[in-house]
Amino acid sequence: MNDEIHHAEEFLDRIEQDDTPAGSDLEYFLAASNQSIIERLYSRADSARKRHIGNGIYLRGLIEFSSFCRNRCLYCGLNRNNTSLARYRMTSEEILKAVDSVASCRISTVVLQSGEDDSLDHIWMRDLISEIRNRHNMAVTLSLGEWEYQAYALWKEAGANRYLLKIETTDRDLYDRLHPGMSHQNRLRCLRDLRSLGYEVGSGIIVGLRGQTVASLCRDIQFFKEENLDMIGIGPFISHPSTELCKESSGDAEMTLRVLALTRIVTKTTNIPATTAIASLDGDFRSQALKCGANVLMPIFTPVLHKSSYEIYPDRSCTNEEGVQYAECLFRLAESLNRHIDYSKGDRKK
Ligand code: SAH
DSSP states (O other): OOHHHHHHHHHHHHHHHOSSOOHHHHHHHHHOOOHHHHHHHHHHHHHHHHHHTOSEEEEOEEEEEEOOOSOOOTTOTTSTTOTTSOOOBOOHHHHHHHHHHHHHTTOOEEEEEEOOOTTOOHHHHHHHHHHHHHHOSOEEEEEOOOOOHHHHHHHHHTTOOEEEOOOBOSOHHHHHHHSTTOOHHHHHHHHHHHHHTTOEEEEEEEEOOTTOOHHHHHHHHHHHHHTTOSEEEEEEOOOOTTSTTTTSOOOOHHHHHHHHHHHHHHHTTOBOBOOHHHHTSSSSHHHHHHHTTOOEEOOBOSOHHHHTTOOSSSSOTTTTSOHHHHHHHHHHHHHHTTOEEEOSOOOOOO
16 A cells, blocks of 8 residues: 555544544545545445445435525525526425325435525424324424524424534635625524424535635534534535526535545434435436445425426426436435435434
8 A cells, every 4th residue: 555545544544533533634635636545535435334324325305395585595596586486385285295205105204395485384384294294104304494493393393303404614704705694603503403402403515615615614524523413415516597606617526525425434323415416417426425425315306397496506407307206216326336225214323
């Protein structure tokens, strides 16, 4: 083994053992130009995934039920200034039908996601959650953005199990520039409220935002560890033509995979999806992600009628496929990698 690889292995040992890994150790891999070092990183992340989680892949059926949003996140196609987007809001009946379809594929987690819809009726949401929990033996994950403690408490009480809220970046200045009218502090407040209420909590970041440095990505990874997150979504920035960031180039798939691989090694048992964002870049990145740490896939069950209107970024994969076909395509992907679908609810392994 040459010196450089030997060095890389030592760094990986340290990253694996340290409570909070040193930024400089993480940076070594994000900045590396030697491809064999990166191969070592991926292979160590793959063994960490295998050791801590096993070969099973959890499926989460995603239903994007409203594209209305009060926010103006500069990168996101749902931002309220984008008047070219047709907005929709699904009814309870439509959502319950989509949930039936998730259940028909034996998938036992449903993710309800939306923009931050000012008209979201908290009681309506509560009733929807309890109806789903009554009808199905399923975990319910919410991804509805920032709300007050009382709303989170109401939904938890109704049976919601998990909540996803990406921090997007831990760099406060960058966060403020990208999210006019929002605050990093409130985002953190939400994550901590959710944790204190007993939700399984998921967060994550966008990789490849202009102004984001390698050092800040390292801090993001340390943040995942410090917050003891149960789920972490890591996806590349994808440039959307009807946003202020339309002229910027999309994030780099390779950098996204490096962050994912390090996150697996550092956080060990966290559930990490191969995100739809990375799958929408040109190339076989969904399977790459599964080979360097990811253990979750999220087939989209939003009805095709609405799917193309939920345009957080353009060219999302499989927009013409109904959920059942989408799920079948992911079953085949898992098989092709000699992994199996784990149909359990897939709580974070303790
Ligand atoms: N409103 C909810 C959930 C909807 S957006 C919330 O704020 O949590 C879900 C995720 O899509 C965001 O967290 C963001 O990370 C991602 N996203 C939005 N626009 C994107 C883009 N252009 N490129 C990559 N990811 C994007």
